[in-house]
Amino acid sequence: MHQKVAIITGGAQGIGKAIVRHLLGRGMAVVMADIDREAGRETLAEFKKLGKVRFIPTDVAGESNVRKMVAASVKWFGGIDVLVNNAAVMANAPFDQLRLADWNRVLAVNLTGAFLCAKHAAPYLGKRRGAIINIASTRAFMSEPNTEAYSASKGGLVALTHALAMSLGPQVRVNCISPGWIETASSRKTSARQIPRLSEADHKQHPAGRVGTPDDIAALVDYLVSDAAGFITAANFMVDGGMTRKMIYV
Ligand SMILES: NC(=O)c1ccc[n+]([C@@H]2O[C@H](COP(=O)([O-])OP(=O)(O)OC[C@H]3O[C@@H](n4cnc5c(N)ncnc54)[C@H](O)[C@@H]3O)[C@@H](O)[C@H]2O)c1
Numbered sequence: 320m321h322q323k324v325a326i327i328t329g330g331a332q333g334i335g336k337a338i339v340r341h342l343l344g345r346g347m348a349v350v351m352a353d354i355d356r357e358a359g360r361e362t363l364a365e366f367k368k369l370g371k372v373r374f375i376p377t378d379v380a381g382e383s384n385v386r387k388m389v390a391a392s393v394k395w396f397g398g399i400d401v402l403v404n405n406a407a408v409m410a411n412a413p414f415d416q417l418r419l420a421d422w423n424r425v426l427a428v429n430l431t432g433a434f435l436c437a438k439h440a441a442p443y444l445g446k447r448r449g450a451i452i453n454i455a456s457t458r459a460f461m462s463e464p465n466t467e468a469y470s471a472s473k474g475g476l477v478a479l480t481h482a483l484a485m486s487l488g489p490q491v492r493v494n495c496i497s498p499g500w501i502e503t504a505s506s507r508k509t510s511a512r513q514i515p516r517l518s519e520a521d522h523k524q525h526p527a528g529r530v531g532t533p534d535d536i537a538a539l540v541d542y543l544v545s546d547a548a549g550f551i552t553a554a555n556f557m558v559d560g561g562m563t564r565k566m567i568y569v
Contacts, residue, residue, distance in 0.1 A: 321447075322371070323347040324396040325544070326388070328379050328436060329406030331358035332511075333503035334454065337533030338403055341541045343370040348396040352377035352388045352436075353406065358508035371396065379406050379432030380424070382439075389439040399443040401544045404433035404476070405454040409469045422468045429472035430479065437483055437493075445490040450544045453480050453495045454536070457559045460497070473497075477555055484553035492552035494543050499559025501531040526561030 325342045329335040330351030339349050339362070348371035353359045359374035366372045373395055377388040392399055407429045410421035433453055444451065458466060459473035480495035487493060500521075504513040522529045535558055542548055543556075557563050 321397070323400040323447075324350070324392065324398055325401035325403065326350045326352055326392055326399060326436070326440065327403045327405055328352045328377070328432065329354075330403075331355055331362045331374065332507045334498065334501055334506075334533045334536050335403070335405040336362055336506055337537040338405060338540050339366060339372065340369065341534075341537040342401065342544070343372060345541060345545075346370070347401065348372070350375060350388070350392045350395070352379065354378050355508065357510065361508050378428075379404075379436055380427035382435050385432075385435040385439050389436070389443070393443055398447055399440050400447045400449045401452070402436055402440045402444060402449070403452045403454065403540060404436055406432055407454070407469075407472070409466075411465050411469065413465050414467055417465075417468060425468035426472050426475070429469070430475040433476055433479060437479075437487075441487055441491065445487065449491050450548075451480075451483065451487075451491060451493040452540050452543055453477075453493070455480075455495050455497045455555065457497050457499045457557060457563050460557075461563060480555065481553040488552055492543075492548070494548075494551060494553070495555040496536060496539055496543075497555055497557050497559070498536050499531060499557070499562045500525075501533060501536060503533060506533055524562075524565075525559075526565055529560065531558065531560055 325347045330339045331353035351374045363374040455476045456473040458470045459477045484493040
């Protein structure tokens, strides 16, 4: 059997980094496609001992960038089995002050980026009965004020998931994970790393009793890309400690 190959966008830090570690642990060869060179180089140095891993600087919002990243992945490792669309940015601002350029950038990275990566990886994924995982957010379904661009991009990603599942099945399964509050301050590059400042109340308000970790998301990615998940496609999974099901009337 061939060694499976995974591309993780935004894989250099945070949740993406945990996904890279989990898939390396599963014996896959992994390509981290991230716009942050400093983070990419640092994570590459950290993970080299875990298996076959490469970093390629990529802006997922640019089609020529994505085309090059996919071609390099195939050249390095011979094909693609898994694509995780995880890269994202936020531009929160009062609705009436949100600049069109910022709205467009958030949509371009978070939604168009996933479309471009899927488009260029699909021919290779199809040859290997591959899987795509889109990392959306509970903000696709619920909101705080002043989050229009991010929420809209994530809502679009949930819809893109079921559309792609219809177009690419049965060769490629496409699923979505919507994380809730995941603590990532401690898994950023060294120059941006912070000690998490989580209060008792932050944890306690979750029906699961705690804030989430990147490993909570990576563990589900691990399962969804495995053969055991062969009947699961076009689905969205809330991984939020129960917060989206909690009534909060005061
Ligand atoms: N952390 C949370 O609480 C949370 C909650 C819900 C959803 N999410 C989602 O999970 C995913 C990961 O979040 P995170 O908290 O780890 O974020 P993060 O900011 O720690 O990491 C995102 C990574 O994406 C990279 N990136 C940004 N723009 C890019 C681009 N144009 N091309 C390629 N790479 C790019 C960044 O350099 C970074 O390494 C995102 O899709 C985010 O929306 C996170």
